[in-house]
Amino acid sequence: MFYRALTLALLLILPSAVQAENYSIGTGGQSGIYYPFGGALAKVWSDKVPDVNVKAEVTAASVENTIKVVRGDMIAGIAMGNVVLDAYNGEGKFRSKMPVKTLFALYPNLVHTLALEKSGIKSLADLKGKRISLGAPASGTAVTAAALLASVGIDVKQDIDAVYLNYGETTNALANGQIDAGFIVGGQGVGAVTQISLTHKVNIIPVSDAESAAFIEKNPAYSQYTIPADVYNNVGAVSTLSVWNVIVVSAKMSDEMAYNLTKSAFENMDDVRKVVKVAEATTPENAHRLAGVPLHPGAQKYLDSLVK
Known part of the structure; x- marks a missing residue:
C-alpha cells in the first residue's frame, strides 16, 4: 500500500x-x-x-x-x-x-585602469608603449578599453603591446610583472581590484575632465564618475567613467x-x-x-x- x-x-x-x-x-x-x-x-x-x-x-x-x-x-x-x-x-x-x-x-560599471604604484604610470598618456591587458576577449571591458585609449590617441594595434585577460588573470599578471597595466570595468568594490590592493600598492589611473568630456561625446552611454577614497585599500578618490550594466x-x-x-x-x-x-x-x-x-x-x- x-x-x-x-x-x-x-x-x-x-x-x-x-x-x-x-x-x-x-x-x-x-x-x-x-x-x-x-x-x-x-x-x-x-x-x-x-x-x-x-x-x-x-x-x-x-x-x-x-x-x-x-x-x-x-x-x-x-x-x-x-x-x-x-x-x-x-x-x-x-x-x-x-x-x-x-x-x-x-x-553602474566603473572603468578601473590599474597599474602598480612602482610602475610610475600616472596618466592614460603614460600607457603608450606599454604591455596592457584590455580585458577578456569579447568582453565589454575590451570594448571600453580600446575606445578609451583611442580617444586619447593610442592605437591598440600599434602603440601598445595588447593582451586579452579576464579580471583574475589581469591582476595576477600585474602582480607578477607580466603586464604594465590592465583594465577592469566592473562595479564599485569589484573583487579582483579589492584583492590586489590588499597585497600591492596600486594606482587607479584617473580620467581627466577633458578626457571624460571627449570620450562621452563619442560614447553617450557613459558618464563621469568619482570612485570615493578608500573603496580600495590605500587608494584615494579617483575620477573615472561609468556605464550601466543591463x-x-x-x-x-x-x-x-x-x-x-x-x-x-x-x-x-x-x-x-x-x-x-x-x-x-x-x-x-x-x-x-x-x-x-x-x-x-x-x-x-x-x-x-x-x-x-
Missing part, C-alpha cells in the same frame, strides 16, 4: 518537473560581479517563475552574452550598456542591427516571460542584495538608465503597473 501511494505521488510530481524548461543567464568570469549577480537572479527566477529553471553560465561577458541571447542560446545575459547599444544600432563589434531589448538596468534579452522573448522575469526579480531583489551589494542600485526607478535601447514591452508592462 505504501509503495502504491509513493508511486502515485511521484506520478503527480514528475510531470511538472519534466515540463520545466532549462535556461541559462550569461554572466562573466568568476572573479567579477556578473557571475554572483547572475547566480542570484537565476535562483530567484528558478524559484519564482513557473516552469523555468535557470543556471548562471560563465562566459566572456558582454559581447558573448548579447550574441548568445540573440541566437537563443540563453534566456538573458548581463552586459554593459555600451555593448547593447552597439548591438541595437549595428555598430562596433556588430556588423548589423541585432534584435535586442532590455529588461532593466542593474548597476539585462539583455532577445526582442523575440514573449511579453509574458519578460513580465514574469522582471516582476520576480524586483519583488525578490532583497535576496539578490544579500549576495551582491551593488544590487542596491537595481531598482524600478533605475530600470530605464540605458538610453537608446528600448525596454521589452513585458518589462515595461510590469514597471507601468507600479505607478497605477
